[in-house]
Amino acid sequence: MNLFRILIVICVLLLAVDVANLALHFFHHHGKFQAEALPNFYGFFGLAACLLLAAVSSGLRHRLMRGEDYYDDDVD
Amino acid sequence: MTWTELPPGWILIAGGLLAAVLPLRLRQLLMLGLPVAGFAQLLAVEPGNYATVGFFGVDLVGSRVDSLSLIWGYIFYIAAFIGAVFHLHVKDRMQDVAAMTYAGSAIGAVFAGDLLTLFVYWELTAVTSAFLVFASRTDESYRAGIRYLLVQILSGVLLLGGIAMHWRATGSVAFEAMTLDSAATLMMFLGIGVKCAFPLLHNWLPDAYPRATATGTVFLSAFTTKMAVYTLARGFPGVEELIWIGAIMAVFPLFWATVENDLRRVMAYSLQVQLGFMVVGVGIGTELALDGAAAHAFTGVLYKGLLFMVLGAVIYRTGSAKASDLGGLAKAMPWTAALCLIGAASISAFPLFAGYISKSLILTSAGKDGYWLVWAMLLVASAGVFFNTGIRIPHAAFFAPARSEREPVSEAPANMIAAMLIAAVLCIGIGVAPGLLYQHLPFGSAYEPYTAGHIVTQLQLLAFSALAYAWLQRAGLLPELQRATILEFDWFYRRGLQDVWRKVIEWADETSRALKGGMLGWVGAVIDTARHLGNPQGLLARTVTPGAAVLWLTMMLGLYLLVFYA
Numbered sequence: 001m002n003l004f005r006i007l008i009v010i011c012v013l014l015l016a017v018d019v020a021n022l023a024l025h026f027f028h029h030h031g032k033f034q035a036e037a038l039p040n041f042y043g044f045f046g047l048a049a050c051l052l053l054a055a056v057s058s059g060l061r062h063r064l065m066r067g068e069d070y071y072d073d074d075v076d
Numbered sequence: 077m078t079w080t081e082l083p084p085g086w087i088l089i090a091g092g093l094l095a096a097v098l099p100l101r102l103r104q105l106l107m108l109g110l111p112v113a114g115f116a117q118l119l120a121v122e123p124g125n126y127a128t129v130g131f132f133g134v135d136l137v138g139s140r141v142d143s144l145s146l147i148w149g150y151i152f153y154i155a156a157f158i159g160a161v162f163h164l165h166v167k168d169r170m171q172d173v174a175a176m177t178y179a180g181s182a183i184g185a186v187f188a189g190d191l192l193t194l195f196v197y198w199e200l201t202a203v204t205s206a207f208l209v210f211a212s213r214t215d216e217s218y219r220a221g222i223r224y225l226l227v228q229i230l231s232g233v234l235l236l237g238g239i240a241m242h243w244r245a246t247g248s249v250a251f252e253a254m255t256l257d258s259a260a261t262l263m264m265f266l267g268i269g270v271k272c273a274f275p276l277l278h279n280w281l282p283d284a285y286p287r288a289t290a291t292g293t294v295f296l297s298a299f300t301t302k303m304a305v306y307t308l309a310r311g312f313p314g315v316e317e318l319i320w321i322g323a324i325m326a327v328f329p330l331f332w333a334t335v336e337n338d339l340r341r342v343m344a345y346s347l348q349v350q351l352g353f354m355v356v357g358v359g360i361g362t363e364l365a366l367d368g369a370a371a372h373a374f375t376g377v378l379y380k381g382l383l384f385m386v387l388g389a390v391i392y393r394t395g396s397a398k399a400s401d402l403g404g405l406a407k408a409m410p411w412t413a414a415l416c417l418i419g420a421a422s423i424s425a426f427p428l429f430a431g432y433i434s435k436s437l438i439l440t441s442a443g444k445d446g447y448w449l450v451w452a453m454l455l456v457a458s459a460g461v462f463f464n465t466g467i468r469i470p471h472a473a474f475f476a477p478a479r480s481e482r483e484p485v486s487e488a489p490a491n492m493i494a495a496m497l498i499a500a501v502l503c504i505g506i507g508v509a510p511g512l513l514y515q516h517l518p519f520g521s522a523y524e525p526y527t528a529g530h531i532v533t534q535l536q537l538l539a540f541s542a543l544a545y546a547w548l549q550r551a552g553l554l555p556e557l558q559r560a561t562i563l564e565f566d567w568f569y570r571r572g573l574q575d576v577w578r579k580v581i582e583w584a585d586e587t588s589r590a591l592k593g594g595m596l597g598w599v600g601a602v603i604d605t606a607r608h609l610g611n612p613q614g615l616l617a618r619t620v621t622p623g624a625a626v627l628w629l630t631m632m633l634g635l636y637l638l639v640f641y642a
Contacts, residue, residue, distance in 0.1 A: 004546050011543050014536045027528035032443030033451070036533075043536035046459035050544035053460050057334035058555050064563040065335075071561065071570055
């Protein structure tokens, strides 16, 4: 079993824990905001944040990338 | 006065100056021994003000020992010791002197009891640390060092200007909590902001740190910025602007870190992200939040130091820290790879590692006080740092397939491994037993990081961020790494201003040429007219008869009489 599959299993388990917790209340979230009550809020938030991060930064890279020696003539 | 009452920091500064003339073995002994002696001094000294001097009517306090300065003092001595162990194989007098005096000045700044004393140490850190950049002895590092020094000195000038105005207005240089209610405090705030790498004032950091020596960056990463965070915590706690400055600092460097090829620059950006957390903590200003800033500074020195050491070891063995040159090092450097994973887990705030128990304090404070947007931004930063530092650095350097041909390398030298081990043990120790750190926090906040809910949510955040990375990696959507320059705000002063200046010169040139052309035309016209009128046949040079002359004179006289007497 490769690492990617293991990771997917872990994610599913963590999601399941939260869904089960909705019914069973075996631990308490000390959430300060309403959104935190959603099952796996942190997981989905992290996933979305990382995908957004990757998308925005590749756009950024596209626009802002120059050659490695771009600044080399800034001596004079 | 007993030895424990000497201002902390002097011991390292004096040792550093001595190192300038000592042979290698004695220098190494000093570098290892003096941080231990300094730490012992901190353990022995009672809280209070020492070395107080009246100086031209200004009360100077050489050393103020209290719970806020002590925690920074402890971690700075620990960092100096770890750095010295890591640096042990280096035979370079300049770096020995620079590293010791730099660490000493940063410690001095943390214990400075008044603003003028603070300023002196502030400038000392600037000058001494620049030599750690110069010490790479390349053209590139020389230029980066000069840029670094310019910015650092600017920070000092702002601070001094602010202090002078503050002293004129209040007659005191006492270093106590201030607000942004005058130009004087605003100037100090900006001066500190430069060293704290506030957004837009930060470019010196990703510019200089990746260009210092393999061991120099380890020292650099520990002191300057954390000293600035201390100064904020002492001088501007609860200043609300800091909350937003910190939140922006925690997010925007993520984008550059994600696409950067030079792994030391990736680390420089994620260092700035961590500073953002601390600045938010200082801005919120509650006891819990300030304790969070102090705790995060403490753990940050350890795990960022650890990751910079890992990259230092990689540079020492392969000559490069660029992702495009690395990969596949795990087999050749298994110890370094394992220690890298510990550093990565700590910076990503895995439960049981140092980052988790300090970052939680700040996130909880932000949540408690209802700053939902700031809280969300810090959460993005938590996910993002795992994504682009926690996973990417170990992956790019050690576990991904090698990206270029290279000579077989061996494991890092023993002293490097030992230094990394000390940092790693502390990272895990503090993560497992957070009480060890919490009891030394300035306000002694009672906090329990290990609740079931908190552990589960943090694991969710990390697991799904890892899922995003793994999926993008498999789909080939991660930015392809290659040697490149990604433009940043420093473009404006490294390139933009030059372009503007060049244009200004061009325009000035053209304008002056046009003006000159115009002037010459006028002068020429005057000369031509004079020549025309005055030549032998000209109007003014003709000879006239006496009769005609009399007639002209009479007519002029008549005109005169008519004008004035009529």
